[in-house]
Amino acid sequence: MMSELMSENPEGWTFLTNHAHVLLCLAQDPEIRLCDVAAEVGLTERGVQRIVKELATSGYITRERNGRRNRYLVHQRQPLRRSIASHRQVGDLLQLIVKS
Numbered sequence: 001m002m003s004e005l006m007s008e009n010p011e012g013w014t015f016l017t018n019h020a021h022v023l024l025c026l027a028q029d030p031e032i033r034l035c036d037v038a039a040e041v042g043l044t045e046r047g048v049q050r051i052v053k054e055l056a057t058s059g060y061i062t063r064e065r066n067g068r069r070n071r072y073l074v075h076q077r078q079p080l081r082r083s084i085a086s087h088r089q090v091g092d093l094l095q096l097i098v099k100s
Contacts, residue, residue, distance in 0.1 A: 018043060020093070022051045026061060026072040027094050033069070060090060 016024075021041040025032055034052065038045040052072075055061045058081075062073040076091030 016097075018047070019051050019055065022048055023055060023060065023074060023090070024094065024097055026052075026055075027074045027098055030072045030074075031066065031069060032072075 014021075018041060022037055022043075025037045025040050034048045035045050037043075038048045041048065043051075052061070052063070056063055060075055060078050062075070064071045064073065074090065074094070076089060076094060078090045079086045080088050080090065080093065
């Protein structure tokens, strides 16, 4: 069954969620514009705004006003959400994936 699902649309899945992709963009460039995040991740700007709001509400990021722009602070010590990975923190994920 799994091979049938993958053969239908092999390009349609990813190892990371949209939330993780947005978080990674914010961690790499804290002053990035959400329209640029949307272009990078392949979502609408409205979708990215929803994800940013959810990440902020859940305590994973803080938005700070910096003039006319926002600056995003990623809280790297927050635990990952699923119980299978809750022993790890956001910073652990970022260390694995963020470009240096």
